[in-house]
Amino acid sequence: MATKMLRPNVGLYVATYDAFVDWTAPTLDEITDAAKVFNISPAVTDDYTLNMTDSESDDSLAIVDNASVQTPTYTNYEASFDGFRDENIAADSVYNKFRSLFAAPDVKYYLIKRVGKLHTAAFAAGDEISVYGVKTDFPIEILGDGEMIRTGARFLTTGEVRVNIDVAAGTAGSGPELKALVGTKSTSNGKIRVYWVPSDNLSGTEAAFLAAPSVADIEATGSIDLTGAIAWDGYDLGASDSNKIDDRGILDEGQVQTRGFAQFSGSLTFFRGVTSETAGAYYNAYEAFKAATDGSRPVGFLVTRVGIPAETDLAADQEVSAFKFIADAFMDNTEGEDSVKFMVNFAPQGNLAVNVDTVV
Amino acid sequence: MALAINKRTGKSVNVPEHYLGHPVLGKDLEPAGSVVKAAPKKENSKKFAKHVPDAVDGDGDGLVQDGTIWQRLANTKTEEQPAPTNIEENEE
Numbered sequence: 001m002a003t004k005m006l007r008p009n010v011g012l013y014v015a016t017y018d019a020f021v022d023w024t025a026p027t028l029d030e031i032t033d034a035a036k037v038f039n040i041s042p043a044v045t046d047d048y049t050l051n052m053t054d055s056e057s058d059d060s061l062a063i064v065d066n067a068s069v070q071t072p073t074y075t076n077y078e079a080s081f082d083g084f085r086d087e088n089i090a091a092d093s094v095y096n097k098f099r100s101l102f103a104a105p106d107v108k109y110y111l112i113k114r115v116g117k118l119h120t121a122a123f124a125a126g127d128e129i130s131v132y133g134v135k136t137d138f139p140i141e142i143l144g145d146g147e148m149i150r151t152g153a154r155f156l157t158t159g160e161v162r163v164n165i166d167v168a169a170g171t172a173g174s175g176p177e178l179k180a181l182v183g184t185k186s187t188s189n190g191k192i193r194v195y196w197v198p199s200d201n202l203s204g205t206e207a208a209f210l211a212a213p214s215v216a217d218i219e220a221t222g223s224i225d226l227t228g229a230i231a232w233d234g235y236d237l238g239a240s241d242s243n244k245i246d247d248r249g250i251l252d253e254g255q256v257q258t259r260g261f262a263q264f265s266g267s268l269t270f271f272r273g274v275t276s277e278t279a280g281a282y283y284n285a286y287e288a289f290k291a292a293t294d295g296s297r298p299v300g301f302l303v304t305r306v307g308i309p310a311e312t313d314l315a316a317d318q319e320v321s322a323f324k325f326i327a328d329a330f331m332d333n334t335e336g337e338d339s340v341k342f343m344v345n346f347a348p349q350g351n352l353a354v355n356v357d358t359v360v
Numbered sequence: 361m362a363l364a365i366n367k368r369t370g371k372s373v374n375v376p377e378h379y380l381g382h383p384v385l386g387k388d389l390e391p392a393g394s395v396v397k398a399a400p401k402k403e404n405s406k407k408f409a410k411h412v413p414d415a416v417d418g419d420g421d422g423l424v425q426d427g428t429i430w431q432r433l434a435n436t437k438t439e440e441q442p443a444p445t446n447i448e449e450n451e452e
Contacts, residue, residue, distance in 0.1 A: 200366040200373035201388075220368060221387040284384050291376030296361040298375070 011119030012041045012050065012081070013176045014101055017108035023133065024162050027170035028125050031112070034175030041119035042182045043083040043098035045150060050113050050132060052077045052163060056255075075254040077161045079111055079134050082142055085149040085307050086183035089319075095183030099139075102153035103355045105242075105259065107136045110160070120178065125169040133160030138239045138262055138354045141306050141321070143188040145232035149307055154241050159254035186307055193310050194230055194237065194268070196288060197223040198300040199324075206324070209301065210353035213322050215314050215360050218303055224288055226268070226302075227310055228281035231341055234269035237302060238321065239354055264323050266302055266346035271339060272332075289344045292330035299326045302346065316360045324349040363392040 019036040020026050031037055055072035062069075081102070086095035101109070111132045114123075134155035142150040201222045202209050209217060217223065243260030270289075273282030288298065301322045308318060325346035333341040362377045368388045379386040409428030417424050417434040424434050 198373065200369060200371040202371075203369050222366065222368075222385060222389070224384060279383070287378065287382060287385055291361075291378065294361045294376050296374045296376045 005116065009116055009118060010041070011039065011114045011117065011121075012044050012048070013112040013114070014038045014040055015110040015112055017110070019110060023110055023131055023160060024165070025168050026112075026129070026131065026165075027168040028123060028172050029170035031129070031167055032123050032170075032173035032175045034173060034177040037112070037176040038097060038101065039119060039176040039178040040081075040083070040094060040098045040101070042094045045082040045084065047082065049078055049080040050111055050130075052161065074159075074248070074252065075161055077132055077157055077255065079132055079155040079157070081111075081153040082150045083153060084183065085151055085186045087186035087307075088184060089307055091181055091183060092179055093181040093183035094179045095185075097177075097179055098153070099151050102136050102139050102151065105136050105138045105262075105354075108158065109134055109136070111155070122172065123167060123176075124172070125167055127167045128164045129167060130163040131161065131165065133158035135259070137242050137259060138352075140239050140241075141304070143192065143235070143306065145189065145235075147188050148185045149188050149191060156242075156244055156257040156259055157255045159248065159252040159256035161254045190310050191307055193225065193227045193305045193308075193314070195223055195303040195314075196226055196298075196300055197303055197322075198298060201300070206351060210322055210324075210351060211356065212359040213301075213303060213320055213353070213356060215316060215358050218314060218358070224284050225281070226270070226285055229270045229285040231269045231271055233338075233341070234267060234343055236265060236267040237304060238266075238323070239264045239352060262352055264348050264352050266323060266325050266348070267343065268302075268346070269333065269341050269343045272342055286342065289327050289330060289342075292327065292344075297326050297328070299324075299349065301325070314358065316358055318358050319355050320358055321354045321356070322352065324351040364389040365392050 015037045019033060020030050053076040055075050057070040057072050059068065059070055083098035084095050085099065086093050089096065111134055113130045114127060116128065135158060137154035137156055140152035140154060142152050195218050197218055199206065201220055202217050203214065240263045242262045244257040245260045246256070247258035248256045270285045271282050272286060273280060277283045301324050303320050303322045305314065305318060305320045326349055327344055328347045329345045331343045333343055361374050362380055363372060364375050364380060365372050366388050367390050372392055375389060380389055380391060409425065409430055411430045412425060415424035419426070422434050423431055425431050
């Protein structure tokens with residue numbers, strides 16, 4: 001009798017760009033090299049994407065054809081992982097390994113999927129695996145009210161794809177590396193801080209600030225800690241997938257993409273304080289952005305710190321992201337039974353830094 | 361909208377007028393008018409010009425030694441007062 005395979009017989013692994021002599025024919029000693037191949041399976045959420053998609057096709061007809069024709073040309077595939085963020089950012093865990101692997105853009109990897117065995121099962125010659133070549137895009141922070149913080153690893157394809165190929169014979173090593181500690185999931189609530197740093201408040205250049213955001217500039221008078229005034233409703237701030245530009249060479253048989261312009265967006269909903277208030281987070285946020293039509297249009301950086309309890313003071317060596325915006329539309333939100341709020345849309349200004357360490 | 365200067369960073373910025381005087385948003389801001397220095401007064405170069413008795417109207421505008429303290433009509437004759445030959449005569 002045929003027996004259906006049930007969950008969770010799947011494993012996801014990441015190999016460095018130099019892990020294989022021939023990526024189309026990985027050997028057992030290569031795929032079990034603990035220094036170059038990593039098991040990230042416990043960190044990846046269930047809605048990951050790592051599969052071929054429909055190939056591009058050609059619809060040329062011969063004169064004898066009596067129906068439509070679609071002949072596949074080059075192969076397509078797509079990859080995208082969301083990984084849980086560890087509550088302890090210093091832990092030697094799978095969650096933190098996932099985050100560190102995909103923290104920076106333009107790093108080449110081979111993503112490997114094995115279906116049919118538990119992710120912890122040792123590799124053996126003859127195991128069938130699928131290999132997908134990728135380059136990293138800017139990671140995105142996935143946040144939500146009552147949701148876990150996740151790191152969205154986004155990828156560009158390199159055209160290198162082989163599915164269901166056998167692992168060639170070799171001597172098994174100790175890999176793929178799997179951290180003993182999985183990690184502790186971290187909730188979004190209470191783990192975000194957002195600052196507004198006007199451009200004129202930077203003591204150095206914008207490039208210097210993006211490379212290493214200065215705590216002094218972020219906390220200087222004139223910059224505002226917006227955190228206490230922001231409502232979850234309508235929260236939208238951060239990087240999204242970069243433009244993916246088709247960029248094949250004549251040798252490429254699969255979809256090859258180059259990273260185009262980075263994309264990011266910002267839209268925040270703030271609580272409105274009572275009119276008698278002349279200080280505090282609500283008042284400051286309103287005062288900062290209320291003059292949307294006088295032509296001044298505040299320009300600055302929205303700086304986010306994610307994954308660290310909000311009450312923790314900003315200090316050096318904390319990971320933050322900074323996005324340059326110009327404050328745009330101001331919209332009152334007085335409907336419904338909830339409190340009065342206002343929304344500010346921020347228009348991106350072409351500069352961002354993702355996951356960079358602060359300096360004093 | 362007002363032009364202001366951030367006293368901490370020295371950068372100028374356009375801000376809503378209510379920022380000026382705001383305890384947080386405007387603490388380091390100063391209206392640009394109160395801190396911008398007047399342009400330095402230019403030295404008058406005319407006093408350094410040398411008189412040329414037989415100056416030529418090169419640009420044909422009817423003037424010679426244009427823009428100097430010696431500027432005059434092209435046909436005007438000027439003569440330098442000759443230095444006294446006997447200084448003792450002038451000492452009286």
